[in-house]
Amino acid sequence: MDEASFLAGYNPRDYPAVAVTVDVVALTIRDGRLCVLLVERGQQPFAGHRALPGGFVRDETLDEAALRELAEETGLTPDTGDVLDRVHVEQLRTYGDPGRDPRMRIVSVAYLAFAPHLPEPVAGSDAARAYWVPVDEAKDLAFDHDQILADGLERARDKLEYTPLATAFVGTAFTISELRQVYAAVWGEELHAGNFHRKVLSVPGFVESTGETAARGGERGGPRARLYRAGDARLLHPALLRPTREDRIR
Structure with a gap:
C-alpha cells in the first residue's frame, strides 16, 4: 500500500x-x-x-x-x-x-x-x-x-566506577584528594584516603603527574601534594568499585 x-x-x-x-x-x-x-x-x-x-x-x-x-x-x-x-x-x-x-x-x-x-x-x-x-x-x-x-543517581555512580568522568569535576591540574572529594560526593560515602590514592594510581591512563605540587600543604598541613591531570583512558580497568560493592563481591 x-x-x-x-x-x-x-x-x-x-x-x-x-x-x-x-x-x-x-x-x-x-x-x-x-x-x-x-x-x-x-x-x-x-x-x-x-x-x-x-x-x-x-x-x-x-x-x-x-x-x-x-x-x-x-x-x-x-x-x-x-x-x-x-x-x-x-x-x-x-x-x-x-x-x-x-x-x-x-x-x-x-x-x-x-x-x-x-x-x-x-x-x-x-x-x-x-x-x-x-x-x-x-x-x-x-x-x-x-x-x-x-535510576539517574545509580547510573552516575556507576559511571564513576568505570569511566574517568570524575576528572571533569576538578581543575585542569588537581590533587588526588580533590578527586576523592568528587567520588565521595557522588557516591555518598567517605573514602579511605590511602586506599583511594593507591587505587587511582593503579589504573593505567586514569591520571598522570604534572611534575608539580600544590601551592599549599596537604589536608593536615603536611608536605605539598602532587598535582595530576586527566590521562587518556576512556574506561577504567580495573574499575574503582564503591566500597559497598567491593564488600558484595568479596
Missing part, C-alpha cells in the same frame, strides 16, 4: 492518544554535596509539587528536546555550544507505565546530565521556581520522578 492510499483511510481517532516527553536528571556538585536540579511545577497536574525539569517533545529530536529543557532551566544556551561543551548528557531510560501521568498516556524518555559548576537555575515557562537540591533531600517528587531520579 502506498502512502497516499494509507492516509486516505487513516483516522487518528481510531488510535489511542499518546504523547512523548523528556525528563532530565541534572546533577552537579555544590559546596561538596551532590545536587539535583528540581522545578516547582506551575501548572496542573501536580501544581506546586517538585519535579525534574522536562516537557513535551516538539518538532525536534529527543536529544534536542533534552538539551532545550536543560537550557531553559539553567540559562545555558545550546546555540553557543555551552551545553555540549560543559555537560555530559546521555539517555537514561524510557518510562511508559499506564497511569504515570493523569492527563493521557505519556511516554517519557529520561536523560542524565552531569556537569561541574552549573549556574543558578532560572525557571522555564511551565515552572514557578527552579533550584538545586541535595539529592538526599529530593523526595516525594511529582509523577514517577522519584524512580527516575533513583
